[in-house]
Amino acid sequence: METRETSKEPLLEVKHVTQAYGRGDRRFVAVKDANISIHEGEFVALLGPSGCGKSTLLRIITGLQQATAGQILYRGERLRGVNPHATIVFQTFALFPWLTVQENVEVALQARGVPAKLRAPRAVELLDTVGLDGFESAYPRELSGGMRQKVGFARALAVEPELLCLDEPFSALDVLSAEALRGELLELWSSGKIPTRAILMVSHNIEEAVFMADRVIVMDKGPGRVTAEMPILLQHPRDRKSYEFLGIVDRIYGLLAGETQPEKVEVGTAPGEPGLTHPLPTIAINDLAGLLERLDEAPGNRADIFRLAGDLGVDSDHLLRVTEAAELLGLVAVAAGDITLTPLGQTFADASILARKEIFATRIRRLPIFRWAIDLLVASEDHQLRWDFFLRILELEFPVDEAERQLDTMVNWGRYAEVLAYDDDTEVVRLEAGLAGAGGAAGAGRNSEGKGAKGEA
Amino acid sequence: MGLRFSERVFAWARSMRERPFSRGDVVVLAGIGTLIYAGIRLAVGAPAVVQGPQISLSPAVLPWYTAYSVRRMFLAYLLSLAFTLLYGYAAAYNRRAAAVLLPLLDVLQSVPILSFLPVVLLSLSAILPERTAVELAAVILIFTSQAWNLTFAWYQSLTTIPVELREASSTFRLNTWLRLNHMELPFAAISLIWNSVMSWAGGWFFLMAAEMFTVGQRDFRLPGLGAYLQQAAVSGDGPALVWGLATLVLVIVGLDQLVWRPLLAWSDRFKVEMTEADDPPTSWFYNALQSSRLVAWLGRRLVHPAYEWFDARVIQRWPPDDKGVSRGEAAGPRPDVESWRQAGGESGPHSAPRHAHRRSAASLAGSVLLVTIVAMAVYGGIQAAAMLTAIPARQWGAILVGVLFTFLRVAAALAIALLWTVPVGVAIGTNRRLAILLQPLVQIAASVPATALFPVLLLALANRRGGLDAAAILLMLMGTQWYLLFNIIAGAASIPQDLKYTSRLLQLGRWQTWRRLILPSLVPYLITGSITAGGGAWNASIVAEHASFAGQVRSTIGIGAVIADATARGDYPLLLASTLSMILAVVLINRFFWRRLYAEAAERYRME
Structure with a gap:
C-alpha cells in the first residue's frame, strides 16, 4: 500500500484557535492558541491525555462549536457554521436506536435531499462496503459494538465527506473488534475506494495513532494546547513489533509523560493562592499501589512507560494518570519515557498496609x-x-x-x-x-x- | 414511569435546594393573579341567568353522551399536545424564556384547576354564544388537567437527548423537521405516551366536573357522560348511576386496550437502551394489527408514500443551508464531554451556550412570550392587589382556617393511602405472579375518576354526622391513592435481587427486612408519589368540601369550600384571594417540605 499523495495547499487550517468558558475569575481555557493544518491525502492523528481539549478542537474544526478566538479555514475560506464537507464518526456511535441500520445511513442522505429511490441502493452499497450486508434491517441494539461502529462509518461515508473526522472511534470497542476495524478503515482509505481527501482522528491511544496516521499532533492539558508534531513515515502495513515503530511510540510516551519537575513546580500552589493549583489526578489508590509493586519487581526499579502499559494491559491514558499521581507524591520519577521508583516509593512498595497509610499521609500533607x-x-x-x-x-x-x-x-x-x-x-x-x-x-x-x-x- | 418521574423531581429538588424561590416565581405568581383578575373583569359582562339543556337519564342517550365527552377529551388532548410541543421547545432552547417558563409550569401544576372554571366560563360566555362558551370552557378546563405533565415530559426529553445524537444530527445537517421527526419525537415517545395515559386519567377526573356547573343563577350544562352522572346523583336515580358508571368503565378500558396498550407496545422500539428488554410491553390488538394484511397493504401503499412525499416536500422547501448551516441551534446542553475545563461557568441544563449566534424561531417565540408575560404581570399584579385589599380581615381569617382544615384533610387522606398502598404495592412489586393477577385490576380501578364515584359516596354518607367530612377525605383518597400505589410498585420492583437474597441469607426477620431494605428503597418513590398525590388532593378539595346534592347544598370548613362557595355566590375578590392562597400553600409545601426531603432521600437512598 502506498501513502497517498499530499498536496501543497492545506485542506484545512486551524489558526490561533482559543476556546474558553466562563468569565472573570471563573474563566477556564480549554484550548489555547492551537495552530494545525491538514493537507489532502493526509491521515492526521490528534493525540493527548483526557482533558487536553482534543475533542473540543475536533468540534471546532467541524463547525459544531464556535471558537472563542481564532478561525478555521477550509480550502482557504473561513468556515462559518457546520462544515458541509466534513462528517464525524463518534466514539459512542451516535446512531438513532429507533432506526434500522439502513435507515440510519439513509437519514444522512435524506437530509441532503436525496430522493428515496436513490437512497436505498446507495445505503445498501455502503453497508456492503463496510461488510454489513445482511444486517440492513437490524436495529443497532441487535449489533455488537464493532458492527455498530461500522454503521457509524457507513453513515459518515454516505455523504462523501472530503474530511472524515474520527472522535476516538475505537475506544468504546473491545480489543479484537477495534483491531479489525482499524485494519478495514486503513484498507478503505489507502485503496481509494472512498472519496475522502483527508482523515483527522482524535485518540488517546498512542499505539493506535502511530499505527494508522501519517502525522501525529500531540496535545497537553492545563490549558489544552498543541505541544508537538511528528510525521510518521513508516510504510503501511506497519509492524507494531518493528524497532522503528516501537521507537516512535516510546518517544511519544516520553512527550506525554513529561519529566518530573522540582517539587515546588510539580505540586503547584494551594487554592486561593496565585499560581496554578495542580489538580489531583482521579485514580483509585489501589492502582497506585499496584504500579509501585510492579516497579518494585522490575529490574533496577525502572520501566519503560509504554511497555508497562502493555504488560499491565491498561490503556495509556489510565497509566499516565496513575503515574502522575505517583509523581505528585514523590513515589516515582519520570524522565525520557522511563519511570523509576524513588527510595520512598520503594519503601512504600515493601511496607505493610498500615505503614503504607503512614507514608501516604506524610506525602499528601505536603x-x-x-x-x-x-x-x-x-x-x-x-x-x-x-x-x-x-x-x-x-x-x-x-x-x-x-x-x-x-x-x-x-x-x-x-x-x-x-x-x-x-x-x-x-x-x-x-x-x-x-x-x-x-x-x-x-x-x-x-x-x-x-x-x-x-x-x- | 415511576423512574422517569422521580428523575424529574430529583432535578427540581436539586435546583430548589439552592434557591427555593426565584424572581421567576414572583413574576409567575403575579401573572396568575393577572389571569384570574382579567377573567373576573370579563365575567362581569356574562348573562345573569342561564338555563342549560335538559340532561336525559335514559340509557339510550349514553352512546351519544359518551361520544360528546370523548370528543371534548380528544380536542383538549390535541390542544395539550400542541401546547406541549411549542412550550417545551421554547423552554428547552431559549435560556431567557426558560427562566420564566419553567417556574410558571411548576406553579401551574399546583393551580386548583376547578377554581379557574367559573372565571373561564363566565368570561367566555360574555363574549361567545352560551353553548359555544360552555363547550370551549370544558375543553380548556380539561386541557389544564392534561397539559402540564406532558409539557414537563417533553421538556425533560429535549434536554436529555444525548449530546452525540445532537451533534450527529448537526453534522449530517438534519433540518428542523428531520430533527423533530427522527430525533426529538422518537426520543420522547415513550415518555410522552406514558404521560398521555396519565393526562387522560386526569382529564376524566375533571370532565365529570366540567360538564355541569352552577355559578350563581347561571346553570351551565353540556350533554355528556359527566353531566349524566351528576344528574343521576342529583335526582338520586340509582340505576342511571350504575349505567353511567358502567359506560365510563367500558370506555376507559376500551381506550386502554385499543389505544394506549398498542401505542405502548409500538413505542418499545423508541427506547434508548442498547439492550434487548426481557419483557417488552405487549398488546393483543397491536399484534392483530401487525398481522393484518390489509393494514400492511395500507401502510405500504398509502401511509409510507404519503410520509415520504411529505418529508421530501419539507426538505425541498427548507433544504440544509450550505453556507452557514444551523449552527446546531438545537445543540442545547452539552455536559462534560471530554475536557473538564469545558464545563466552566454555570451549571444546569443551560450552561455554556455554545450556539448563541443564530436565534431559532422557538427562541424568538420564547422571548415574545416572556415580554408579554412580564408586562401583563406588572399591570395585572397591581390590579389584582387592589382587588385583594378590598377583602375584609374576617374573610382572610376564614381563608387561613380553611387552608389549615384542608391541610389536615389532605394529610389524613395521604396517611390512609400510605397505610394500604405500602403493603399492597410492595406485594405487587416483589411478586411476579401477584403482579400479573392484580395489575390489570388495579389499572382499571385507578382509571375510574373519583369524581364519578363521588355522588355515590354522597348518597351513602351525606345524611350522617360528619358525613361530608368523611366523604371529602374519601374523595381525596380515591383520587390520589393510585399515584402512591404505582410509585410504590415501581419502587419495590427496583429493589435489586442481590439485596433481597442477602437479607434472606442474613436471616433478617420480617420487621428487620422492612426496616433495613424495603422502606429505605421505597423512600424516594414514596416522596415522589406523595407530591403528586398531595397536589391532587388539594385540588379535589374544591369538589369534595362543598357539594350540592338532591337539591341541598352541603358545606364543611376548608379552603376548597371557600373557593366553591365564592364561585357559587359570585364573590370574585374572595375567589381570587382563596385561589391564590391555595396555590401558595401547595407551592410552599412542595418547595419547602417535599422537595428538600426528596433531595435528601435521593442522595441517601439511591440504588447505585
Missing part, C-alpha cells in the same frame, strides 16, 4: 491542596467544616464539575491516609483526631511564585 484544607480545619471550630464550604472555594479554581471531582479525590485520599474524615449524613469534613495541632507546621514554606498564571486571559 501537597498544597491538603495543606490548605488542613490549615482551614485546624483554624475552625471543632476542626470541622462543611463540604459546601470547600466546594465554594475550589469552584473559584476549577470548573464546577472538576471542583467536585477534586474535592471527592481529596476526601478519598484523606480518608485512606486517615488524615480527613467525612460524614456523608451531615456533609461535614473533619480532621482526624490527633492531627489537630499538626496543621501549622505543614503550612510553613508556602510558595507564591508559582509558574503560569491561571486562566490565561
Whole structure:
C-alpha cells in the first residue's frame, strides 16, 4: 500500500484557535492558541491525555462549536457554521436506536435531499462496503459494538465527506473488534475506494495513532494546547513489533509523560493562592499501589512507560494518570519515557498496609491542596467544616464539575491516609483526631511564585 | 414511569435546594393573579341567568353522551399536545424564556384547576354564544388537567437527548423537521405516551366536573357522560348511576386496550437502551394489527408514500443551508464531554451556550412570550392587589382556617393511602405472579375518576354526622391513592435481587427486612408519589368540601369550600384571594417540605 499523495495547499487550517468558558475569575481555557493544518491525502492523528481539549478542537474544526478566538479555514475560506464537507464518526456511535441500520445511513442522505429511490441502493452499497450486508434491517441494539461502529462509518461515508473526522472511534470497542476495524478503515482509505481527501482522528491511544496516521499532533492539558508534531513515515502495513515503530511510540510516551519537575513546580500552589493549583489526578489508590509493586519487581526499579502499559494491559491514558499521581507524591520519577521508583516509593512498595497509610499521609500533607484544607480545619471550630464550604472555594479554581471531582479525590485520599474524615449524613469534613495541632507546621514554606498564571486571559 | 418521574423531581429538588424561590416565581405568581383578575373583569359582562339543556337519564342517550365527552377529551388532548410541543421547545432552547417558563409550569401544576372554571366560563360566555362558551370552557378546563405533565415530559426529553445524537444530527445537517421527526419525537415517545395515559386519567377526573356547573343563577350544562352522572346523583336515580358508571368503565378500558396498550407496545422500539428488554410491553390488538394484511397493504401503499412525499416536500422547501448551516441551534446542553475545563461557568441544563449566534424561531417565540408575560404581570399584579385589599380581615381569617382544615384533610387522606398502598404495592412489586393477577385490576380501578364515584359516596354518607367530612377525605383518597400505589410498585420492583437474597441469607426477620431494605428503597418513590398525590388532593378539595346534592347544598370548613362557595355566590375578590392562597400553600409545601426531603432521600437512598 502506498501513502497517498499530499498536496501543497492545506485542506484545512486551524489558526490561533482559543476556546474558553466562563468569565472573570471563573474563566477556564480549554484550548489555547492551537495552530494545525491538514493537507489532502493526509491521515492526521490528534493525540493527548483526557482533558487536553482534543475533542473540543475536533468540534471546532467541524463547525459544531464556535471558537472563542481564532478561525478555521477550509480550502482557504473561513468556515462559518457546520462544515458541509466534513462528517464525524463518534466514539459512542451516535446512531438513532429507533432506526434500522439502513435507515440510519439513509437519514444522512435524506437530509441532503436525496430522493428515496436513490437512497436505498446507495445505503445498501455502503453497508456492503463496510461488510454489513445482511444486517440492513437490524436495529443497532441487535449489533455488537464493532458492527455498530461500522454503521457509524457507513453513515459518515454516505455523504462523501472530503474530511472524515474520527472522535476516538475505537475506544468504546473491545480489543479484537477495534483491531479489525482499524485494519478495514486503513484498507478503505489507502485503496481509494472512498472519496475522502483527508482523515483527522482524535485518540488517546498512542499505539493506535502511530499505527494508522501519517502525522501525529500531540496535545497537553492545563490549558489544552498543541505541544508537538511528528510525521510518521513508516510504510503501511506497519509492524507494531518493528524497532522503528516501537521507537516512535516510546518517544511519544516520553512527550506525554513529561519529566518530573522540582517539587515546588510539580505540586503547584494551594487554592486561593496565585499560581496554578495542580489538580489531583482521579485514580483509585489501589492502582497506585499496584504500579509501585510492579516497579518494585522490575529490574533496577525502572520501566519503560509504554511497555508497562502493555504488560499491565491498561490503556495509556489510565497509566499516565496513575503515574502522575505517583509523581505528585514523590513515589516515582519520570524522565525520557522511563519511570523509576524513588527510595520512598520503594519503601512504600515493601511496607505493610498500615505503614503504607503512614507514608501516604506524610506525602499528601505536603501537597498544597491538603495543606490548605488542613490549615482551614485546624483554624475552625471543632476542626470541622462543611463540604459546601470547600466546594465554594475550589469552584473559584476549577470548573464546577472538576471542583467536585477534586474535592471527592481529596476526601478519598484523606480518608485512606486517615488524615480527613467525612460524614456523608451531615456533609461535614473533619480532621482526624490527633492531627489537630499538626496543621501549622505543614503550612510553613508556602510558595507564591508559582509558574503560569491561571486562566490565561 | 415511576423512574422517569422521580428523575424529574430529583432535578427540581436539586435546583430548589439552592434557591427555593426565584424572581421567576414572583413574576409567575403575579401573572396568575393577572389571569384570574382579567377573567373576573370579563365575567362581569356574562348573562345573569342561564338555563342549560335538559340532561336525559335514559340509557339510550349514553352512546351519544359518551361520544360528546370523548370528543371534548380528544380536542383538549390535541390542544395539550400542541401546547406541549411549542412550550417545551421554547423552554428547552431559549435560556431567557426558560427562566420564566419553567417556574410558571411548576406553579401551574399546583393551580386548583376547578377554581379557574367559573372565571373561564363566565368570561367566555360574555363574549361567545352560551353553548359555544360552555363547550370551549370544558375543553380548556380539561386541557389544564392534561397539559402540564406532558409539557414537563417533553421538556425533560429535549434536554436529555444525548449530546452525540445532537451533534450527529448537526453534522449530517438534519433540518428542523428531520430533527423533530427522527430525533426529538422518537426520543420522547415513550415518555410522552406514558404521560398521555396519565393526562387522560386526569382529564376524566375533571370532565365529570366540567360538564355541569352552577355559578350563581347561571346553570351551565353540556350533554355528556359527566353531566349524566351528576344528574343521576342529583335526582338520586340509582340505576342511571350504575349505567353511567358502567359506560365510563367500558370506555376507559376500551381506550386502554385499543389505544394506549398498542401505542405502548409500538413505542418499545423508541427506547434508548442498547439492550434487548426481557419483557417488552405487549398488546393483543397491536399484534392483530401487525398481522393484518390489509393494514400492511395500507401502510405500504398509502401511509409510507404519503410520509415520504411529505418529508421530501419539507426538505425541498427548507433544504440544509450550505453556507452557514444551523449552527446546531438545537445543540442545547452539552455536559462534560471530554475536557473538564469545558464545563466552566454555570451549571444546569443551560450552561455554556455554545450556539448563541443564530436565534431559532422557538427562541424568538420564547422571548415574545416572556415580554408579554412580564408586562401583563406588572399591570395585572397591581390590579389584582387592589382587588385583594378590598377583602375584609374576617374573610382572610376564614381563608387561613380553611387552608389549615384542608391541610389536615389532605394529610389524613395521604396517611390512609400510605397505610394500604405500602403493603399492597410492595406485594405487587416483589411478586411476579401477584403482579400479573392484580395489575390489570388495579389499572382499571385507578382509571375510574373519583369524581364519578363521588355522588355515590354522597348518597351513602351525606345524611350522617360528619358525613361530608368523611366523604371529602374519601374523595381525596380515591383520587390520589393510585399515584402512591404505582410509585410504590415501581419502587419495590427496583429493589435489586442481590439485596433481597442477602437479607434472606442474613436471616433478617420480617420487621428487620422492612426496616433495613424495603422502606429505605421505597423512600424516594414514596416522596415522589406523595407530591403528586398531595397536589391532587388539594385540588379535589374544591369538589369534595362543598357539594350540592338532591337539591341541598352541603358545606364543611376548608379552603376548597371557600373557593366553591365564592364561585357559587359570585364573590370574585374572595375567589381570587382563596385561589391564590391555595396555590401558595401547595407551592410552599412542595418547595419547602417535599422537595428538600426528596433531595435528601435521593442522595441517601439511591440504588447505585
